[in-house]
Amino acid sequence: xxxxxxxxxxxxxxxxxxxxxxxxxxxxxxxxxxxxxxxxxxxxxxxxxxxxxxxxxxxxxxxxxxxxxxxxxxxxxxxxxxxxxxxxxxxxxxxxxxxxxxxxxxxxxxxxxxxxxxxxxxxxxxxxxxxxxxxxxxxxxxxxxxxxxxxxxxxxxxxxxxxxxxxxxxxxxxxxxxxxxxxxxxxxxxxxxxxxxxxxxxxxxxxxxxxxxxxxxxxxxxxxxxxxxxxxxxxxxxxxxxxxxxxxxxxxxxxxxxxxxxxxxxxxxxxxxxxxxxxxxxxxxxxxxxxxxxxxxxxxxxxxxxxxxxxxxxxxxxxxxxxxxxxxxxxxxxxxxxxxxxxxxxxxxxxxxxxxxxxxxxxxxxxxxxxxxxxxxxxxxxxxxxxxxxxxxxxxxxxxx
Numbered sequence: 120x121x122x123x124x125x126x127x128x129x130x131x132x133x134x135x136x137x138x139x140x141x142x143x144x145x146x147x148x149x150x151x152x153x154x155x156x157x158x159x160x161x162x163x164x165x166x167x168x169x170x171x172x173x174x175x176x177x178x179x180x181x182x183x184x185x186x187x188x189x190x191x192x193x194x195x196x197x198x199x200x201x202x203x204x205x206x207x208x209x210x211x212x213x214x215x216x217x218x219x220x221x222x223x224x225x226x227x228x229x230x231x232x233x234x235x236x237x238x239x240x241x242x243x244x245x246x247x248x249x250x251x252x253x254x255x256x257x258x259x260x261x262x263x264x265x266x267x268x269x270x271x272x273x274x275x276x277x278x279x280x281x282x283x284x285x286x287x288x289x290x291x292x293x294x295x296x297x298x299x300x301x302x303x304x305x306x307x308x309x310x311x312x313x314x315x316x317x318x319x320x321x322x323x324x325x326x327x328x329x330x331x332x333x334x335x336x337x338x339x340x341x342x343x344x345x346x347x348x349x350x351x352x353x354x355x356x357x358x359x360x361x362x363x364x365x366x367x368x369x370x371x372x373x374x375x376x377x378x379x380x381x382x383x384x385x386x387x388x389x390x391x392x393x394x395x396x397x398x399x400x401x402x403x404x405x406x407x408x409x410x411x412x413x414x415x416x417x418x419x420x421x422x423x424x425x426x427x428x429x430x431x432x433x434x435x436x437x438x439x440x441x442x443x444x445x446x447x448x449x450x451x452x453x454x455x456x457x458x459x460x461x462x463x464x465x466x467x468x469x470x471x472x473x474x475x476x477x478x479x480x481x482x483x484x485x486x487x488x489x490x491x492x493x494x495x496x497x498x499x500x501x502x503x504x505x506x507x508x509x510x511x512x513x514x515x516x517x518x519x520x
Contacts, residue, residue: 129489136419140470150380151392178482185486197249207238208281239282240480247441254304255434288464300441364388365398365457376405393472397457420447426492435491442484
């Protein structure tokens, strides 16, 4: 056992938190999978549990492999990956599909497998690292808006623009995180406010355009967003079914819950093993189960902030905040939807919900945080030197060689 721990570097508390969350996830995923088995007629409960275990095992392998990479390599890698990510997002959005398969605009199928990959999750992590790199390289400069348009805001606009039509909630969350990171990077407040207003106006203009010319924007889900907001506002709406069932599950859980596997609403609540798994957790484990989960995410946030504060480089600090805080933000958005504070967004609960891409990209982000926390003095000096004289291709060549 000691030999195993010798190979594990970085913040041990973060390792413990993600291990606890992963282990705990087996109980609600196994319980909620009965909806897929008996309502949707999809597989068996044991099969879904094994699939979840395999996804988590691969996720922890991603964490281990990523945290072994000196974090300075992620700076150059982000520059190389931005064009690749844009191509993947464009293909995802415009790929050929049936007229009814609107959800396909979020996913691409991996050749020769049945696995589907959600490209927006990868794009989010890469974009945040890229932004961290930009501010690290300009830490001693007074940033002017005109000078930042092409190197900073053009990639941001391109990534968000390709995610937004098919996945509004992900684009919105990512935009908020981008604004947060630019604030931490000491970008002028007046420019941040201006960018925020431009973003809101762009969304409004897009929605109006799609409503005016619906036949030209069949790949979008604008009407779905509008319906969700309308349904959220109208609590008596018949279309508010998912939110209503989730709140029933939360309410019926009480203080102690009904017990593991004894949820009733999992049989009626769509996406009970993914988007609404928090409602099932509260129903089965009560208020204490919900508080436990919230506490784990808050503790993870606390450790992320500590790692960022201890890091001696601007890039390390911003990279940790950029990839770490979105995990917590997404978790609280998911829980807010389950208790009826937010409209339905389709955001999974990190490390708890069933699903492949979300788990793996969360693990990739955590691996980066652990890589930064494991850095020593020699690595930190190399980061400072690389950001001053960095050629992304040279960094990649060094990483491979």
